[in-house]
Amino acid sequence: MKTLIKNANIITPYEIIMSSNLKIENGKILNIFDKEAFNEKSYDEVIDAEGKYLSPGFMDIHNHGNFGHDAMEGTKEALNTIANFHIKNGVTSFLATVMTEHPIKIRKAIENVRNYIEDRDNNANIRSQVLGIYLEGPYFSMEKKGAQPPEFIKSPDLVEIKEYVSLSNNNIKVVALAPELEGAEEVIEYLREKNITISAGHTNGTFEQIKKAIDLGVTQSTHLYNGMRAFSHREPGVLGAVLTDERVLCEMIADGIHVHPAAMNLAVKAKGKDNIILISDSMMATGLKDGKYSLGGQEVYVKNNAARLRDGTLAGSTLTLNRAVYNMVHLVNVDLKDAVRMASLNSAKAIRVDDKKGSIEVGKDADLIIFDDDLKIEKAIVGGRLRKLIPE
Structure with missing residues (x-):
């Protein structure tokens, strides 16, 4: 054709x-x-x-759901709805995020995404393409858990992560974990051998711990500034490590709620146009009215576009990726072509599909x-x- x-x-x-x-x-x-x-x-x-x-279609590599559904539901209907809403907002491909939960629910969600990707009848009528899975947890720091349910947080488990990768039929593309935890090093080495992107997320690691993890194979940071040790001039922490190391791509939620525009600007100045990945981190309330929803089995209250747990902790976002690009242009004064790159080519680079997706170039x-x-x-x-x- x-x-x-x-x-x-x-x-x-x-x-x-x-x-x-x-x-x-x-x-x-x-x-x-x-x-x-x-x-x-x-x-x-x-x-x-x-x-x-x-423009190249946007690629949202970290999002939980939208329009009343979440990838953790483990159903084809949920992924269909999520994909339909994504395409309306310019996202032509995405990763389905599987988050910290009971292992049975994690397995169900992983298996569902695998089946969805492998369903030829579904792929013949593509909406937004599901390219794989973003595994956000459960291997996180309790101090920086954010909206991850604490009862299921644990240290990295090599046997378990091998089971999840096998169950996914190698469709897990990103694993977010806290690199400072016991057992993290061997998991990082395994994931690197499997060519799976490792992201430092929900981590209380020190500058030295994160630098060591980068040397081992960490190439990404999960939602920059959020769920990580704060910066100090004496202990630069996670931020100091990921912002100053050119080997690391940094996800960012550009909604003006998770990150102040000045902090967005600082990240762009530190990382440049090639190393910022715009993500939505959207949850099921995205596209719907304010009210009560859920994330990881926890009640989430959405008011004025901000999604929070009862204690006020931010719990995902209601951002869409086209709005994130708009915000980078109008709040941070990033050139449109560079903001588009942050929502397409950089995302494709992160999950190693930039040879065929992420930019308008002949042959892609x-x-x-x-x-x-x-x-x-x-x-x-x-x-x-x-x-x-x-x-x-």
Whole structure:
């Protein structure tokens, strides 16, 4: 199938090409051109971008759910709903987050995501693509547990993590853990051998402990500033380690609630455009009204877009990734092309799929979105095919 997208401002990793056109064939990006003559009749489908932006689809590698559902439900219906809501907000691919819970629930959620990915009938009618699993816990520091249920937090267990990886059929792409805990080193070494991204998360580690973990194979930090030891000029802690080490990519929740815009700006100055990953960390209330919801079996109260446990602890977010990109542009003054990179190419790099996804480059998968100046998603293309934006 051949598709033409015409009259678009195309966001590549290097520039925004104004008033240009893009060819898609068999689900891949074939060519980008501006002045070349073309015959629309030679295409199976022509999409007019009407002068709006054409961008790589966003990739949300850390999110729990949205629109009333959570990946921990362990059902196909939940993942369908989550995927439908994602595509409406420009996310063409994502990782389903499995969080700290009873091991039986963790296994059920992992198995469900594996089955969902392997279901050929489902993949034939792709919404937003599920690329794998983000395992957030249960190997965390009790001091920095955040909204992770404390009764299930434990030290890293090599036997258990091997079981989870096997159960997932190698679909676990990221494991977040506290590297300072007993047993963490052997788990990090195992995950590195399996080519699974290791993220320092919910950790009270010292600067030296985190630097050692980076040497062992940690390449990412989970929701920067949140769930980690605070910075001190005498003990820089987790922040000092991840912000100053170029081997580490840093996730960030750019909602203006989890992180102050000045702190976002500091992170961008420290890490540059290539090492910030925008995530939503969204929970089931995303896209719905204020009220009472749940996360990890705990009651969560949402008021004015902030999701908190009863004690006031932030419990995920109600952020969407298109809004995160908007916030980086308008709250932090990041160039649009760089903010888009933080929600697409950097995410793809983190889970090692940047050879085929995450940017508009010839030969890559045609996972694309069209949006206006306010980051309102007009159209989404997944695998070269135009996808319906499921209404609320």
